[in-house]
Amino acid sequence: MIITIDGPAGSGKSTAARKLAAHLEIPYLDTGAMYRAIAHLALEKGIAIDDHPGLVRLAKDADLWLDCGPTHTRVKANGHDISEAIRSMAVSQVTSPIARIPDIREILVGKQRAIGRKLGSFVTEGRDQGSVVFKDLADVRFVVDADLEKRAQRRYQELIADGEDVSLEEVRENLSTRDGNDCKQWAPLLEPGQSIKIDTTNMTLAEVVDCLEGHVRESVGA
Numbered sequence: 214m215i216i217t218i219d220g221p222a223g224s225g226k227s228t229a230a231r232k233l234a235a236h237l238e239i240p241y242l243d244t245g246a247m248y249r250a251i252a253h254l255a256l257e258k259g260i261a262i263d264d265h266p267g268l269v270r271l272a273k274d275a276d277l278w279l280d281c282g283p284t285h286t287r288v289k290a291n292g293h294d295i296s297e298a299i300r301s302m303a304v305s306q307v308t309s310p311i312a313r314i315p316d317i318r319e320i321l322v323g324k325q326r327a328i329g330r331k332l333g334s335f336v337t338e339g340r341d342q343g344s345v346v347f348k349d350l351a352d353v354r355f356v357v358d359a360d361l362e363k364r365a366q367r368r369y370q371e372l373i374a375d376g377e378d379v380s381l382e383e384v385r386e387n388l389s390t391r392d393g394n395d396c397k398q399w400a401p402l403l404e405p406g407q408s409i410k411i412d413t414t415n416m417t418l419a420e421v422v423d424c425l426e427g428h429v430r431e432s433v434g435a
């Protein structure tokens with residue numbers, strides 16, 4: 214069974230996807246972590262974000278390893294554990310422009326499909342999982358969203374909990390820029406009827422997970 218959760222940054226999809234996977238006892242594929250890993254490597258190696266050939270070479274050569282356990286995502290690049298490093302604000306800021314480079318997307322989409330084939334059943338989230346990457350394979354497709362203010366507050370709390378020194382305004386600005394950058398160009402929205410849409414603005418995490426799980430169980434008749 215393949216369950217896709219698409220939606221913008223900060224919509225609550227990552228945490229909800231991870232919990233849903235844990236409830237269903239299947240792996241969780243965090244595709245944002247893969248784009249973050251490339252961004253982290255680019256910062257580490259001093260490759261400029263406008264050096265597209267350099268970034269594409271980096272992505273091609275990167276030996277990415279993901280542990281898709283339902284309760285955690287561990288990421289290694291070229292043998293080094295970068296699970297924590299990829300969550301920093303510095304990495305968040307450069308991930309979006311890097312994720313817009315078509316050749317980088319092609320490389321990572323290929324890696325996501327290869328991981329998916331190995332996993333068999335899994336929950337995956339990103340912006341393009343139901344609409345592009347697992348378009349023809351997904352059994353249940355969700356689109357989750359929330360208003361910008363709520364998404365900024367959620368992301369801000371996460372960053373503060375991780376010890377980052379950021380303001381709510383910076384996070385709001387970053388999300389709003391990413392919305393503009395990430396949207397439309399490469400993640401076509403699913404047509405009505407192709408997905409189950411959930412607005413999480415006024416929902417708690419537990420309510421979101423319950424709602425997702427209810428739909429999944431209904432779809433598979435469990």
Ligand code: DC
Nearest residue numbers: 244245246248308309312339340341
């Ligand atoms: O969900 P996240 O914040 O970890 O995503 C990090 C960045 O990667 C964000 O700018 C969106 C981008 N991304 C993408 O382009 N395609 C995906 N499938 C997942 C994330």
